[in-house]
Amino acid sequence: MTLSKTTSRGGKAVEVRGLAKHYGETKALDGVDLDVTQGTVLGVLGPNGAGKTTLVRILSTLVKPDAGTARVAGYDVLSQPRQLRRVIGLTGQYASVDEKLSGRENLYMIGRLLDLSRKDARARADEMLERFSLTEAARRPAMNYSGGMRRRLDLAASMVGHPSVLYLDEPTTGLDPRTRNEVWEEVQRMVADGATVLLTTQYMEEAEQLANELTVIDRGRVIAEGRIDELKAKVGGRTLQIRPVDRAELPRMVAALDQAGLDGIAGATADEAEGLVNVPIVSDEQLTAVVGLLGARDFSIAGISTHLPSLDEVFLALTGQKTADANEFEEVGA
Amino acid sequence: MTATRSVSVAVDGGREAGMSATAIATTATARSGEGRIGLRANLRHIGALVRRNLLQIKQDPESMFDALLMPVIFTLLFVYVFGGAVSGNQHAYVNYMIPGLMAMMGMNIAMAVGTGINTDFKTGVMDRFRTMPIARSSVLIAKIVVEVGRMLIATAILLVMGFILGLTVQTSVLHLLAAVALAMVFGASLMWIFTLLGLTMKSAQAVQGVAMIVLMPLQFGSSIFAKPTTMPGWLQGFTKVNPLSSLADANRNLINGGPVAHSALITLAWAAAITLVTAPLAVAKFRKKA
Incomplete structure (x- = not known):
């Protein structure tokens, strides 16, 4: 056991090398490399089926990769899953809270599962409810929450354990614009508090709002990466x-x-x-x-x-050139 | 080991001032080397998850109908519909059927484990649990603890109904308790089968459908409702190997007097075999499920 398990600021909170996952013939991930610098937000941009969710599920120990390595806060996803689970928070596309429980009971339960004392778990639940503007709805079952409230509760649940690395898997998919803005504000606050975030999204606007750096993936492969302005320049200034x-x-x-x-x-x-x-x-x-x-x-x-090209155009230019579909289409057209 | 981990977090805490004060406190508790979960922490996690299941029941009281109403309806129906035909009079049938119904009750309640687990995976809450630093089995164990509790309630109601309809314990209270315990042990072993079903089937409805198809012949092709000697030969053969018959026979003799050892041992052997085969399969399936 080494002393420096956690990386320093500016170090790599997430390191992924050659990650691959196949489901039968489908290559969900086909050799992905990426890094997330501590204290920053990496946007993983890609269309449906690009492999974004598979990446997040591997990084949160839900799925085992077929090849490659992934380390989060210095812990290997395969050999140190237990330690890794202590430092991560996950918010998926679907609210992963117990719908029959109230917001407060959900957060209290998570506090207890994270080994907080009853008193601390209660205090932490109230703190999170306050912070995510859910105090008024604290006693209502989550199934009666609006879409935005549910997503906020989900974010709150992910934050109970002070995770050093947070995965947000399409956190605003299916939300109306106002609710989306609420979620963005919360994410920006988390980042201001020092969290490292890996954000997957299909929305260029979301990546532009939240991410410091971008990795564009398509069909399980990284097709571009860099700062947003760098990517724009790459596509033609x-x-x-x-x-x-x-x-x-x-x-x-x-x-x-x-x-x-x-x-x-x-x-x-x-x-x-x-x-x-x-x-x-x-x-x-x-x-x-x-x-x-x-x-x-x-x-x-x-x-x-x-x-200046929009992120949409950047993405279209990057994937349009590389995807097999686009090539087939060109051949047919020619 | 614990000290080493704390140090590394503290080093990090120096950089991430303000944020990690609580993190250090969290890390310091319930931590043993290499991230293993200690027994006390494990029990605490199971407790928190049992509480979750109880709160679910509180929120959705209808989910208790099977445990609360089934024993009432079944006893009334079977005693008054079959009583006269099977045993000549209702009173005699009560002492024959109630011990058998104890076996059936466990089975019907055990089914809820499967549908519950299936639903948990659907809603994504299982993803949350499986990305937390808890033993993955604690989710399953908590569910089984709650279901055994529901079984006890159902059995208690069943016995109260039995006493109202004229059930008499001809042995002793201890024998009666032994019958309850035997039914619980067997019922708990069945829960692993339903857990496995819940993890394999696509929907909660499918779990229920398959369970009913399996349960009906098992329940009626046994000594629960009628003496196997009144059945055709091939069915007698089936009732003989049916573990529900053994459990019903054991319970009947525990309450009415008679030899118990043979049928009780067979029941326990079945319970052990079912658990030994299906529990590891269920846990493995649970770990692997993506």
């Missing part, structure tokens, strides 16, 4: 959109840009429907050069704007 006064000039503009051979400028396209020329750029110098060139060639320009 900004798009410069130029609107000519006369739409008929679109092809001539594109041709002029292609022939000019400006440094790093390639792939200008005409969007006939919108009446725009789209030019991918990565720097302000390129923006100046493009505008200068068009001015020098006497094009009449009605409007210019730059457009």
Whole structure:
């Protein structure tokens, strides 16, 4: 037994290497590597069936991986599941509380299961109810809670044991926008309190709101990772959109840009429907050069704007290029 | 071991000031090396889970109907419908059937373990339990403790009904208690079968359906309601090996007087065999269930 089981701030709270899980022919996870830095939020972004939930279930010792290693707070999921369970909290897509019990009884039970004394368990339950604005509903059975209250109770239940690593598996799936905002606020508070969070989501907006870093997975594989702005840059930086006064000039503009051979400028396209020329750029110098060139060639320009790709576009660009479906579709189209 | 763990947490606590004061307190209690769960902690967990099951009953009192009403309805029905036909008069039949019904009662109540566990997995609350630092078996054990309690209540009501209808204990109170204990032991062994069913079947309704199909022939193809000597030969053969017959016979002789040892031993052997085979299977299935 080593002394430094827990990692220091800035260290890795979660380390996953080559993780694989197959269900028959289906590769739920097919060699996933990822790290979550202590005290940060890692967003795991992916469509339905990408393997997000399998990843969370392996990291919370519910499912055993077929290959690869995963360590949480220094504990191995396979050889040290008991220790690992002491430091994690899990909130899944489905409320994992006892619906017949009141909010207070649920939290009290969890406190007792975490070896708190009766008195401490009661105090902790009340503290959590207060914090998650459930005090008024404390005595009602959870089955009578609204969707948002139930999710909050679920979060509260995950927090009773002061977990150092928290898994949120699609925490706002199926919630209305107001309730979703409530959950986001709670997560932001947890992070402010020092929790390390692994968040899976299908919503780009959610990842942008909550996550410091992103790992994009599709079909059990990591297809991109990094900070959100890094990922955006990776997908093409900004798009410069130029609107000519006369739409008929679109092809001539594109041709002029292609022939000019400006440094790093390639792939200008005409969007006939919108009446725009789209030019991918990565720097302000390129923006100046493009505008200068068009001015020098006497094009009449009605409007210019730059457009940062949304996370949706990032995701579409990343998965669209890589998924087998998209390729098959292209082949059929061609 | 405990000290080492506390130190490592304390080191972390220095960095995560404010947050880990309680964490240290939590870690210091009930911790033995390598994350194993000590006996006292285990009992505490089972206690908390038993409390959960009792609160569920409080919230949903209808779930007690089987334990509270079944003994009343069954005794009235069987005594007045079959009594005259089987034993010539109701009074004589009470002393024949009530000991047998004790065997049947346990079976019907044991079924609730299976449906309950199946429902727990459906709602996701089991995921919560299985990601907590508790022995996974404590969830099953708590359920069985509560069901044995419900069985005792059902048996008590059954006996009260019996006494109202004229049941007489011809041996002693100790013999009567022994009959109750024998029924409990056998009923508890059945719970493992239903646990296994609950873990295997897709829905609680399926558990109930399969259980009924298995239970009906077992209950009626036994000595519970009628003397096997009145049945055709092939059915007599079945009633002879049916453990419910052994339990009913043992209980009948414990209450009415007669040789007990043989049928009681067979009942206990069945209970032991059922537990030895199905309990490890159920626990293994429970651990593995994704």
